[in-house]
Amino acid sequence: MRDLAxxxxxxxxxxxxxxxxxxxxxxxxSGNVKAVDxxxxxxxxxxxxxxxxxxxxxxxxxxxxxxxxxxxxxxxITIDGAEIGTLSQHSLRPxxxxxxxxxQDPQASLNPRMTVQSIIQEPLDEHTTMSxxxxxxxxxxxxxxxxxxxxxxxxxxxxxxxxQRQRIGIARALALNPRFIVCDEPIAAxxxxxxxxxxxxxxxxxEQFGLTYLFISHDLSMVRHIATxxxxxxxxxxxxxxxxxxxxxxPLHPYTQALLSAVPEPDPSLDARDERIILQGDVPxxxxxPKGCNFxxxxxKVMEICKQTEPDFIELMPGRFVACHLYTKTNETAGATAAxxxxxxxxxx
Amino acid sequence: xxxxxxxxxxxxxxxxxxxxxxTHRGAVWGGGxxxxxxxxxxxxxxxxxxxxxxxxxRNKDLRPFYTALSGTANWTWxxxxxxxxLGRDTLAKLIEGGQVSLxxxxxxxxxxxxxxxxxxxxxxxxxxxxxxxxxxTDLVLSLPLLPLLLVxxxxxxxxxxxxxxxxxxxxxxxxxxxxxxxxxxxxRIVRGDVLALKEREFVLAARSIGTPAYRMIIRHxxxxxxxxxxxxxxxxxxxxxxxESALSFLGLGxxxxxxxWGKLLFDSVDRMADYPERVIWPGLAISLTVLSVNYIGDGxxxxxxxxxxxx
Numbered sequence: 252m253r254d255l256a257x258x259x260x261x262x263x264x265x266x267x268x269x270x271x272x273x274x275x276x277x278x279x280x281s282g283n284v285k286a287v288d289x290x291x292x293x294x295x296x297x298x299x300x301x302x303x304x305x306x307x308x309x310x311x312x313x314x315x316x317x318x319x320x321x322x323x324x325x326x327x328i329t330i331d332g333a334e335i336g337t338l339s340q341h342s343l344r345p346x347x348x349x350x351x352x353x354x355q356d357p358q359a360s361l362n363p364r365m366t367v368q369s370i371i372q373e374p375l376d377e378h379t380t381m382s383x384x385x386x387x388x389x390x391x392x393x394x395x396x397x398x399x400x401x402x403x404x405x406x407x408x409x410x411x412x413x414x415q416r417q418r419i420g421i422a423r424a425l426a427l428n429p430r431f432i433v434c435d436e437p438i439a440a441x442x443x444x445x446x447x448x449x450x451x452x453x454x455x456x457x458e459q460f461g462l463t464y465l466f467i468s469h470d471l472s473m474v475r476h477i478a479t480x481x482x483x484x485x486x487x488x489x490x491x492x493x494x495x496x497x498x499x500x501x502p503l504h505p506y507t508q509a510l511l512s513a514v515p516e517p518d519p520s521l522d523a524r525d526e527r528i529i530l531q532g533d534v535p536x537x538x539x540x541p542k543g544c545n546f547x548x549x550x551x552k553v554m555e556i557c558k559q560t561e562p563d564f565i566e567l568m569p570g571r572f573v574a575c576h577l578y579t580k581t582n583e584t585a586g587a588t589a590a591x592x593x594x595x596x597x598x599x600x
Numbered sequence: 601x602x603x604x605x606x607x608x609x610x611x612x613x614x615x616x617x618x619x620x621x622x623t624h625r626g627a628v629w630g631g632g633x634x635x636x637x638x639x640x641x642x643x644x645x646x647x648x649x650x651x652x653x654x655x656x657x658r659n660k661d662l663r664p665f666y667t668a669l670s671g672t673a674n675w676t677w678x679x680x681x682x683x684x685x686l687g688r689d690t691l692a693k694l695i696e697g698g699q700v701s702l703x704x705x706x707x708x709x710x711x712x713x714x715x716x717x718x719x720x721x722x723x724x725x726x727x728x729x730x731x732x733x734x735x736x737t738d739l740v741l742s743l744p745l746l747p748l749l750l751v752x753x754x755x756x757x758x759x760x761x762x763x764x765x766x767x768x769x770x771x772x773x774x775x776x777x778x779x780x781x782x783x784x785x786x787x788r789i790v791r792g793d794v795l796a797l798k799e800r801e802f803v804l805a806a807r808s809i810g811t812p813a814y815r816m817i818i819r820h821x822x823x824x825x826x827x828x829x830x831x832x833x834x835x836x837x838x839x840x841x842x843x844e845s846a847l848s849f850l851g852l853g854x855x856x857x858x859x860x861w862g863k864l865l866f867d868s869v870d871r872m873a874d875y876p877e878r879v880i881w882p883g884l885a886i887s888l889t890v891l892s893v894n895y896i897g898d899g900x901x902x903x904x905x906x907x908x909x910x911x
Contacts, residue, residue, distance in 0.1 A: 347810035407906035
């Protein structure tokens with residue numbers, strides 16, 4: 252992976268998306284929901300970055316903010332060399348074909364009053380000058396690509412199953428030959444048997460069209476299957492970012508450890524030796540995050556410093572980023588020891 | 601193969617809409633009656649050539665033909681539905697009054713619908729306009745309508761009469777006045793629906809494509825708020841016909857010798873006990889028209905929804 256001289260297709264720096272809260276009789280601005288609060292990562296061309304985290308941690312908001320479906324509060328987003336963080340929606344329009352999105356709920360993401368043909372054709376209507384016949388041919392090609400029968404073109408979305416609807420959504424996202432697709436929990440609303448089909452379809456398309464994915468999910472085993480690198484989010488921040496193998500083998504951040512220990516193990520004999528890390532309490536409100544590290548209220552390894560200062564997001568080992576005081580403690584030795592331990596452990600595996 | 605596939609597409613979607621519409625019995629009956637009543641008022645004057653405003657004191661207070669069964673009634677085939685206290689033919693008045701009532705109803709309803717939908721969509725879609733437009737809606741809604749109507753009639757009647765002639769002037773005035781005082785419910789319903797639709801993922805998907813606001817509204821929002829618009833349209837037609845008759849009753853609508861269904865009703869109210877037919881016929885015409893429009897709206901709403909259409 253690293254020796255391919257990776258070129259980041261998407262660069263996100265210190266992305267912030269705050270939603271204002273208005274309260275009181277005069278609807279005064281009384282605070283912000285910090286849904287995404289200073290997120291930075293790169294997505295390398297051709298890879299799949301898995302973005303995981305529990306419900307409400309800001310994964311989807313992050314994905315939508317990167318596509319500028321919201322006007323972001325701060326930070327910068329660069330896609331394919333173009334800075335889009337601060338562009339107006341109007342000047343963003345010509346750049347839209349490069350980046351597309353696949354949505355979570357295939358029921359809600361298709362207009363019930365439009366036929367499959369017109370749904371898939373909509374991006375072509377907006378961004379190309381093709382003739383009607385050309386558009387129809389292109390729609391048929393896209394339907395072939397995602398495995399939909401051409402005969403279904405004049406039907407309406409309600410006549411399809413969840414998996415088929417998701418295929419329609421994927422075909423729509425592919426219509427403009429994008430380079431980058433945000434998959435916002437594309438399999439969360441599907442049956443398990445269909446999930447595999449859709450994920451395999453996404454993988455095939457990635458190979459076929461050279462796509463780059465940001466794959467948002469809370470299904471850790473699915474992310475393990477599809478992602479090349481994984482970012483873990485907690486309360487609006489990325490706490491750990493690492494290539495797939497090491498993060499599943501040896502998670503560094505206590506939150507990642509807890510998250511991975513919660514993945515069910517199908518083999519009972521293996522499951523028995525697995526000790527679960529059960530987190531206490533609830534996620535704090537993103538409108539009022541704790542002082543210091545966001546995770547300090549629930550962290551099993553909490554230290555005094557965690558409640559005072561926010562940990563930096565540092566590159567502990569090549570390609571492995573983590574934001575935790577266990578590894579950045581003021582006395583450098585402790586951090587080094589921790590890192591060393593991990594390395595030894597990895598070699599041991 | 602491709603030829604074959606292209607053939608599948610040929611059938612126009614409107615045929616499917618029509619097929620679904622036909623399965624709604626009420627809508628078909630409503631459509632039939634509306635067609636009948638429209639032809640009745642449009643072609644009626646050519647068949648029944650009596651002048652609705654012509655006085656014929658000698659033949660006043662004639663009863664309709666079916667009262668002949670009771671034996672004592674004073675009736676003639678020359679005036680099958682009878683005459684009023686000035687000898688004007690009831691059938692001719694029904695025909696002529698229908699023309700006015702129906703056109704006032706349709707035009708005022710269309711005006712209210714366009715206004716209401718426009719304001720509702722703007723308020724729901726553009727957050728910045730929401731507060732302003734909805735408070736304005738509340739303002740208009742809180743005005744006492746009848747006095748407002750009367751003041752508007754008084755203020756503008758003479759200018760419009762002078763500009764367009766007595767009948768067209770009053771027609772324009774009545775239609776506009778009814779239209780701009782009955783759009784509020786539509787606006788509120790449409791705004792609510794648009795607010796909910798705006799958060800749906802297909803609107804987000806369209807935004808991720810870069811669809812500009814007006815195409816978003818035309819393509820994604822309006823087709824999905826069709827049902828509430830249809831319902832308020834059918835109610836709006838009834839409301840317009842009845843408001844027009846109220847205005848005429850107060851003497852501020854059409855001139856007194858100018859028949860409309862609502863006016864026929866009100867003119868006959870004081871002798872209703874002796875001559876019930878003078879209330880029954882125009883009343884029946886109003887209620888059946890409104891009912892049939894209601895059913896048509898119902899059927900159309902079903903027919904336009906692909907989920908109900910079962911495709």
